Amino acid sequence: MSTTRHHINRQRRRQARATRSATSAGTPESAGSPTRPGGTAVLPPPGSPSPPSARTAETAADGKAAGSGNGTADRKASGAALGGRSARGRSRRPAGLAALCALTVLLGGFAGWAHAKAEALRDDPARRNTALTDLARTSELKGRTSKAVDRLFSYDHTDPGALEEAARDLLTGKAVDQHRALLADVRKRADAQKAVITTTVTESAVERIDGDRARVLVYADQSSVGTAGNGAAAGGADRTGESRKTAGDEGVYAGAMLAVDVVHRDGRWLVSGIDTFGR
């Protein structure tokens, strides 16, 4: 029989008794207090050595309990202690828990609802389109697209490589084929007439910016100056031209309009589609 076990048993019993007395007295504050008479009537106050008679009695009792039913008594005692403690909060804690649960559900519900509302507002097509609302991006786009169109639709018969380079740098996706088809005729004619075609964007406006995709409407002037034979290259440089006029020795001017789809990739805006409105 170890003295530690003996000590623990004593502690348990004392605690159980104290709790029981506290519950019956109706003063939970003093539960377990060793100064209660209910505790001292059987057990000595802590710190003071037990009278020899009491100690021997206990030792004897414990000695018996080691073999027989004292374990049950211990269990009973600790059960009483548990019951005493939970009796205080039994009515309060479940109600509090239920309220907390309800609050959790309410807060969670509100969070979900507010999120849905915010997403619905942001998904509004008018708001998703940041043309003009994002002024910095809008003007950047206008500048980049104007430069791209200038390069992509200008052609110097003495430097055909420049156009190919521009196509490599600025085009992506189906715009590559569109550009080739649009420029094939122009190049042939310009080569034959030894002409220089210069395109200058005069007006541009951003129709739509949605993330890293955008569409820009562009008005451009094209001048075609021939250096061989009759001087001015006959016909507009671009099939989109709808009005032309000869400006003396300057050559032929044509006005063109087109819508350009651009996509933002690796920090650059690339042309991904060229819409000439079916012309």
Add this chain to the structure above:
Amino acid sequence: MKRAVRALTAHRPRPLSSLVLALTLVAGGFAAWTGQDWYRAAHDDRAAYAAQRDEALAAGEQAVQNLNTLDHRDLKQGLDLWESSTTGELHEQLASGRAEFAEQVKAAKTVTTARVLSGAVTELDDRAGRARVLIALRVTVGASDGAKTDKDSRMLGELTRTGGRWKLSALGQAPVGGAPTG
């Protein structure tokens, strides 16, 4: 020893309560975050600006189409529509030249229809109520002999907001080669 036992019984962690409390706090955090997010989305200045931009563009496209549509058989309705789509100087020009223009169209017996190919706003001052638009237009003119000709127009329009509605206050074609063509 005794104190340790008491401390243990008094502050023994209650797993269920702690879990529920933690969940409540998390839910509260989410609720605060999404609520603020929602408030910001609802009070975004850019949303009102975007709405004005789209309204101005829609009105501009419709007005430009109206002004390029005229049937010699129904001049009154067509020209009324012209006047109701415009404001300011443009409106006065149309009103003063109406009779003369009506005679010309009656004599030519033309039916003009227009289709907007594309349009975009270049400038928008939503406080002053002024906007500038680019509108790509395809005009089809049907002559009295049934022949039809298509012509693309690069329109530049100016809009002014009057009485909560956007109306055209100026309209012209983008000049070619640095000089206006009409």
